[in-house]
Amino acid sequence: MEKDEHGAAVYSELSKDITVKSLLRFSIPTILSFLLQYAFSIVDAVFASRGISVEALSAVNIVIPYITLVLGIGSMFAMGGCALVSKKKGAQLNQEARQNFTLITSATFVTGIIIAWVSWVHRGSLLRLLGADDYIFDLTLEYIQPAILTVPSVIVGVLLVQFLVAEGRPVLGMAASISSAILSTVLNVIFLFVLDMGLFGLALATGLGYTLQTFIGLTYFIFNRKGSLYFVLPKWDAKAIGRSATNGISEMITIMATSVTAIVMNNVSIRIVGFEGVAAAGMVVALQALFSSLYFGYSAGVAPIVSYNFGKERHDNLRKLYKKSLSIIAGLSVVSIVGIMTLADLLVLIYVPSGTEVHAMTVRGLRIASTGFLLMGFNIFATAWFTAFNDGLLSGTMSFFRTMVFTLIFLVTLPNILGLTGVWVALPLAEVLSVVLTIFFLIKMGTKYHYAEVAYE
Numbered sequence: 001m002e003k004d005e006h007g008a009a010v011y012s013e014l015s016k017d018i019t020v021k022s023l024l025r026f027s028i029p030t031i032l033s034f035l036l037q038y039a040f041s042i043v044d045a046v047f048a049s050r051g052i053s054v055e056a057l058s059a060v061n062i063v064i065p066y067i068t069l070v071l072g073i074g075s076m077f078a079m080g081g082c083a084l085v086s087k088k089k090g091a092q093l094n095q096e097a098r099q100n101f102t103l104i105t106s107a108t109f110v111t112g113i114i115i116a117w118v119s120w121v122h123r124g125s126l127l128r129l130l131g132a133d134d135y136i137f138d139l140t141l142e143y144i145q146p147a148i149l150t151v152p153s154v155i156v157g158v159l160l161v162q163f164l165v166a167e168g169r170p171v172l173g174m175a176a177s178i179s180s181a182i183l184s185t186v187l188n189v190i191f192l193f194v195l196d197m198g199l200f201g202l203a204l205a206t207g208l209g210y211t212l213q214t215f216i217g218l219t220y221f222i223f224n225r226k227g228s229l230y231f232v233l234p235k236w237d238a239k240a241i242g243r244s245a246t247n248g249i250s251e252m253i254t255i256m257a258t259s260v261t262a263i264v265m266n267n268v269s270i271r272i273v274g275f276e277g278v279a280a281a282g283m284v285v286a287l288q289a290l291f292s293s294l295y296f297g298y299s300a301g302v303a304p305i306v307s308y309n310f311g312k313e314r315h316d317n318l319r320k321l322y323k324k325s326l327s328i329i330a331g332l333s334v335v336s337i338v339g340i341m342t343l344a345d346l347l348v349l350i351y352v353p354s355g356t357e358v359h360a361m362t363v364r365g366l367r368i369a370s371t372g373f374l375l376m377g378f379n380i381f382a383t384a385w386f387t388a389f390n391d392g393l394l395s396g397t398m399s400f401f402r403t404m405v406f407t408l409i410f411l412v413t414l415p416n417i418l419g420l421t422g423v424w425v426a427l428p429l430a431e432v433l434s435v436v437l438t439i440f441f442l443i444k445m446g447t448k449y450h451y452a453e454v455a456y457e
Contacts, residue, residue: 018305018320023328027301029174030165034297036177038290042350043185044202045286049351051192054279054358056199057351059139061282062132063147063203065263068289070115070151074158077108079303081159082166083388084240086307089228101163101221103234107241108159112152119148131263143199150207157210160217166304167229169220176216184209261285261407265423268415280362281423283351284369288427291336291370295377298328299384306388315450322451325385329377337373340366365424372428375435382438389449398441402434 045064049057081104088097119126123144132140157180164173184205191201221231265281302325309317340347345354348362379402386395407430414422414429446452 018317018324020324020328023302023305023321023324026170026305027298029170030301031294031297033161033170033174033177034293034300035290036174036181038286038293042286042290043181043188044206045282046350047188047192047202048199049279052198054352055136056139057282058279059132059136059143059199060202061279061286062127062130062136062140063144064282064286065130065260066119066126066144067147067154067206070112070154071158073111073115074108074155075162077104077111077155078159078162079300079384079387080392082162082304083307083390085163085229086166086304086388087311087390089308089311094228095232098229098232099235100237100240101229102231103237103240105156105159105163105221105231106234109152109156112155115155116148116151119151120145123148129263139199143203146200146204146207150204150210153214154207154210157214157217160221161213162300163229164217164220165301167227168304169227170301172216172220176213179216180209180213183212260404261411261427264408264411268411268423279352279358280365280420283348283362284365284424287340287347287366288369291340291373292376292380294332294336295329295380296384298325298332299381303384303388306385307390310389310449318449318451322385322446325381326378329381333374333377336377337370340370340373344370361420365420368421368424369427372431375428375431379431379434379438382442386441386445391445391449394441394445398434398437401437402430406430406433 045057045060048060081101085097085101085104088094088100123141127137127140127144130140157176161173161176164170164176187205187208188202191197191205195201197204221229224230265285268281302321306318306321309321344363344366348359348366352359352362379398383395383399383402386392386398407426410426410429411423414426416422418425443452
């Protein structure tokens, strides 16, 4: 077992032999954490639809891209920062890793404050940009205000859960997410049905749920001084902050593009079929995000192992990671597409009653859009894979083309030809083009990063 300069065990989990079983054991808690994080927004939408109205559901769906963007910024610092810190731990630069970790956390919190301030000052213009029309503007304003106020806590919570994985404590990260989800759900019931706080209460419940997640992470890293990572007096290092942002830019682009895609879908859908279209589009995006969290969770779960072995120059382990991860992603792809195709009707039933026009519209859209799951997992994994190698430029480029260029081209053009069906078809077609880039770069960079060369005898 490896030790740091204080005699503490360092990355005992990250240095284990690479097998499918060990990768799943390490990544499953992170997968569950991602599932729960994506479930936060679904819980709000369900309560809005079932407890208030379809108009309230549309208002939540209008604001969700903003919340998703905030999560994306947190993921950018989380994934990029973990790649940097894990690589330094692998190179035995333990104190420098702790200083970077503390600095990145502080920078993330300051970023959250700035985002909250700008959003609050311009909240009216922000809602118009998100697609709110006069009919549901007041409802969207009611929902977004508490969401803005909790941005600093939300963004730091996302960061600290991922660093718990980098610390080799994915189960604790999962426990933090579970606790937050339970608190958020309980508060939703109390605020909506007992205190009659409406959409304001739903947004506040979600924000407080993330706050608990942040509290758990802060408590661990402040008081646990025996682990490999904990808070220390930070040393100013602009390069470390910049590397964290650039390393994780692909995650930021992916989630930002999800927000942009949702905004465009909302604007296109409301033009074609009205606010019911916004409700349907929001449900499709949310349920797709829930299932895609399998890929995001696995990729985030194994990323610290990749960075650690990269820092240790254990090329044999990198080759094992690459081959076994592709097999696992293939398995997850089958599970996700079979699951969503089979359960589409029941999943939409959680939001809206069966037999309604919105229900039928959403089920059809979900089944068409989700055919892209056959390829989506590989595209998501590839960007996280290169992020783990601290190659943020490459992963960012791949994410940009997948989620911005390809998706928006189809999303802007196809609805003019196919109507609402064009909205649903745009998503899987973008994955088809993206997987071509994925295959090209995975093959091209195999030798550079030593994960696809011939194994040593």
